Amino acid sequence: MTSAWIVAAVLGLPLAASASLALAGARRIAPDLNAAFSLLTLGAALLLAQRTLAHGAGFVFGHAFFVDPFNVLLVALTAFVGWTTALFSKPYMRTERDRGRMNASRMRLYHAMYPLFVFAMLLALLTNNLGVLWVAMEAATLATVLLVSVYRTAAGFEAAWKYFIVCGVGIAQALFGTILLYLAASRVPGGGGSDALLLSNLISARASLDPTIVSLAFVFLLIGYGTKVGLVPMHGWLPDAHAEGPTPISAVLSGLLLNVALYAVLRCKTLADGALHNGLPGRLLVGFGLVSVLVATCSLIRQTDAKRLLSFSSIEHMGMMTFAFGVGGPVATFAGLLHMTLHALVKSALFFTVGHAAQKAGTQSIDGIRGLVRVSPMIGWAMVLGALAILGLPPFGVFASEFLILTSAMHALPWAAPLLTAALAVAFAVIFRRVQQMGFGDATARRLEHRPAWLPVFAHLAIALLLGLYIPHWLDAWYRAAGAVLAG
């Protein structure tokens, strides 16, 4: 019973926040209200995680929702980054408003849609119904599409349009995949009806699902949700959407939405693996992951916009994770989960600092941002540290996860390891050089109207550092339990 109340709080708080901010979104109190609701959501999410780890997986509200170590991991991460981003956005959006890029109605839109977006992601993570998962993924796109174009520039409109159409087409493929799964389930005796799309039912009946239908369904689901993960060649929307929207939105799109989409892919993979027993889903993930890493790395070289640089780096990292989960096995899955956590934290911290840097310089172009370390040591060093963390320099945690991914690649797919290593080296060289340009040299900067919030940036980087030095026993057990869920 208590579990039900906690799930209701996790989902209800963002909804309540969205409703109240739709009314009060333009007032001075709105950012604090948003942060307060996000903090409450985080509290509920942590409570849910603690209970699930203590009492094991289970259903909530009949069979409508379910919790297991894998989805509560992402629920906790989503709620945490949702809260820190709300903290970051307070001074950031005030500065944007003072500079005339936001006005009262745009602020209201921003504040009402932000918690709605978080709600859609939490719903996608907690639901037990593949159809509702689809609806929630589409709702997450719809909640952010107007925010991507909120500055009303030509590039912003183009980005929002691409985001809507490309993700819409992608997710339509996922719907076809879902229909095929439903077809497969309704052929199992007693499997039809309104419960046929429940993930738990599909997983328990997966051995008797028809392999032909399931393999076709998995291809459609992978293409559909893979579009939202940003896998090459369906990644066209991602750099534009991340670069043109307000920075808090870039941070949650990159840090959270991509993870939630990958979550959907992985649930489908667990299901398909049990029905097929031929390793096809894993091989597909390895292929898409590898191509994403290579193409994103090549695209990094040509980027001149700081936020586009970060978004191509996101494609690269999502490719790494997809690759790791495709390789499978306890070590690679552990590494993939660790990488999911670290990428969400470090990449959003980087977006925070680059957002403030762009405000200081008055431009997002890498050539326009110079000498950050001299004019504002906090922003400058946070950016340099964040870049080193995302590039996998020890002692940051990304080093550990990338090292594990590479070693498991050497065992399972020896030919892929050199490709990945080369891609990592190129990414290191390119991003390090760009960040060095922005961090050092002669300064071009203007004063920020509002003091940046430092807690989000340094909290994220500190956790990434800690995870690189030492993974506590309970977290290790959590990742292993989540990995066991994925193994089926």
Place this chain on the structure above:
Amino acid sequence: MHGLATQIVNLLAAILLLISFAMLSQRRMLALIHLYTLQGVALVLANLVLGFVTADTHLYLSAALTLVLKVALIPWILYRLVRHLRITGDVESLLNIPATLLTGIVLVVVAFNVALPVTQFAASAARGTLGIALACVLLSLMMMITRAKAISQVIGFLSMENALFFAAAAATDGMPMIVELGVGLDVLVGILILGVFMFQIRSQFDHLDIRHLAERRDD
């Protein structure tokens, strides 16, 4: 009785495919909206026939939902958009019409071959229609790729969604109600957002041609 129902659903599937081809070759905006409405009507009829055969009330509900949403509400919103934004003119296709239609035929063959192994498992009255539905999805996708105007891309998107619902109704006697309601809500909200979006673009730039927006060549 059962045989007749299968014939009718197959006929409706064929009509759906014909409408998809008509959309590919149609350049006038109002005619495109009419074709979309007609597609909705075919979908409603298919749901009714299947509901009658299986005696499943949930298919009648689904038919009612489709009627309200895809025959009345969405075409009305589209019509108002077209009128307010004065998009009466011809839609320039990026590919000429004969080439588009020929490519469309190839897509249909591909779709039938992909769906072949699955079709034999479809249990319901309309087993042959899954291939047609997939063909319609691909044709709509092609329409979205080849058209330049924002609103015809949206109609392509909507027609793809119609084809998916047809696939769901024909192959599995309809998705669970909560999913259908959710998908319907998403589509409706999507269209409303797009309406807002197009008005914003119009007030800012005075044209709605995607190609005229700044093109960034780096990915």
